[in-house]
Amino acid sequence: MEKEIVLALRGLTKRFGPVTAADDINLTLHRGEVLALLGENGAGKTTLMNMLFGHYTPDAGHVEVSDFKGGMLRLPPGHPQAAIDAGIGMVHQHFTLAENLNVVDNILLGAEPLFAFRRDQKAAREKVRKLMEDTGLHVPMGARVGELSVGERQRVEILKALFRETRILVLDEPTAVLTPQEADGLFAALSAIVKRGLSVIFISHKMREVLSFSDRIAVLRHGVKVGEMATEDADRAAIARMMVGAETVQPERDSLVPGAPILAFEDVHLRGEGARAGLKGASFTLHEGEILGIAGVSGNGQTALAQIISGLAVPERGAVILNGTPVTAASPAAMIAAGVGRIPEDRHHDGVISAMSVAENMVLERLDDPEIQNRGFLNKPAMKANAERLSREYDVRGPGISARATLLSGGNIQKLILARVLDRAPKLILANQPTRGLDFGAAGEVGRRLLAARREGAGVILISEDLDEILQLADRILVMHSGQLIETDSRDRAAIGLLMAGQAA
């Protein structure tokens, strides 16, 4: 049975200079349908959605929405307000909430006439309350958004979109920051609303969600729609092949016998900053040739852990022992000298100095190396040779080694950091969210590099919110929740998810 079409993208094309970000894309969305949009970073998903919303003006093609009377209405291009008026709502990957305002204010922002002498606070709250009842998405109404958990903020985002009689909801990577339980709850709530006629376009990297939640899947690659299928006919390998355009090889973890202990935390305490948890008595031991996965939702003490290992914070209590030597109060330079390689969480902010060149960024941690520096002068030819070799070995692509690092894409910045860190053959690698925001191909590359370092005998601390990644790469798993670490032998998603939510399994 074919349902009524609510949205049609007709031949949408967008060019940025010589690059065609979206090439003649046709898509239709039916009433009460969930369409998953899959593709690697840079495949054109965001460009497409920005055209749908009128944030970009397409070079060719147009958007049509149903006019409720069986006909289709053509949206004027480049007009966000027209898209909103036509009932299209979007939940961005990065929340667009004003944290200093409360929930009601955020939901009503822009949904009411701007120039009014006063607002009927009671009626507004009543309307929001009713919406929460109807959708089953509950959030404390008077709370400041800054005080809410990430899951709650996402609910506010969705409520905000639904408040305006939205017929078509676009979700951009909605589960990137949720625990598995929160994600399941979100999909359950959305499914109920979809049954009542909401149509959803759902952008995601996560195969598992796409297969379980969507009705239809469209795959984009290099700005072209390369495939479209009903979800029931789809299988993982076929979709992955379509996305990458080649057979994908998942990194394989071969069995290794771990060596001597390399890093030990003994009852380490550190106070957290603001809403983020610190560490409350963390103890663990990492061995050579071992990847220790730290699972958990961000803000539960991962930052404190990473800062201590990087030498950026000194614990209030407890001891940190690296290779048999206490390093509890070591400086970052001492940690680097002791053989710690750091892949920071925020690669743009902490990983590179964006105004400096690729070659310069590649020697940041070797500035006292006589090969690079001699009596206070940089050895430019050596830096150039070093950068050329590393770019080749680690496949760092971009405008060249003398270009500023800011011109590199996220995946290539991560490769630059990997090259800088792994080339020094560190004994201990701290990888903090190493694949966040990376596409399939680049994420696979990071995983393979970490496994290769493990084979060389390095110990790896892998902090990640992506449970699949932890399950795939880690030899042992610790779950982090409000500053505490719990080791688990389980490889079961649901059990680990419960620990991530702070409930004993």
Added chain:
Amino acid sequence: MMDILQIFLSESFWAASLRIATPLIFGVMGALLCERAGVLNLGIEGIFAAGAMAGWMAVWLGAPLWLGVGAAACAGAFFGALHATLTVPLGLSQHVSGLGITMLATSSSYFLYRTALPDVTSPPRITPFQPLDWPVVSDIPFIGPVFFGQTALTWLALFTVLAVWWLLARTPLGVALKAVGDNPDAVNAQGLSVYGLRFGAVMAGSALMAIGGAFLTMSAFDAFFFGMVNGRGWICIALVIFASWRPGRALFGAILFGMFDALQVRLQTEAGAVVPSQVFLMTPYVLSIIALVLVARKADYPRALLQPWFKGQR
């Protein structure tokens, strides 16, 4: 010690505190509006001068007093629009642009004054706003002279506080304004204009600052002097932080500063023979620095303050 108590009990002290606070109330409300929308307006010191000059000049040329206030507001809005143009769509440094506006507005005011009056030695006077004379209430002891003996501009200042508070707390426009100073992406995603809101806030805020300047030439004094703003604008910038961007606390801060200043004048006459007068002159500033240090560490900044926002970028 008795003398200080005497000062605090005198009605003239409290009347003076409120009078001295009046331009600061306008200025601090103006700065608060700009900063709540995410734009720091360091043009305030110059906009004070421009308002003082424009208001006085209009009246001197024969306009009624309230038209003078209007002229000052327009001058302020003009420099506000300039600041907004440079910092909002063009995204230039708000510090640099603001300091530039201060220099431009101050010197162009002086220039205009000198051009209009090339060879006067003593500044020409106008008839300024007079203290209001209310029936009955003006005769209440203490309360009467302190509140009801003020000029209409002081009442306008107090009303402005109420209006700004109402705007921010009770109206959809106020919510949008706070949101644009907190996360412009949130405003843009809802189809509202980030540029429009910021432009409006900076222009309105600058108009208020200029009315604060006009108070100096049209109520506190009756003529325009060079250097008469004398750092009042900078005090307002500090007071906004002291107030954590809240109108009620900003009013409190402005009156507190007015009290320090009124006290300083009186202490000079009391103890001027023993202590150099400069010590008293600096007390309000020293005390505001201390107050700022105590409060500002915990201040709750608008999160997007100083952050330029560009359409189509995330």
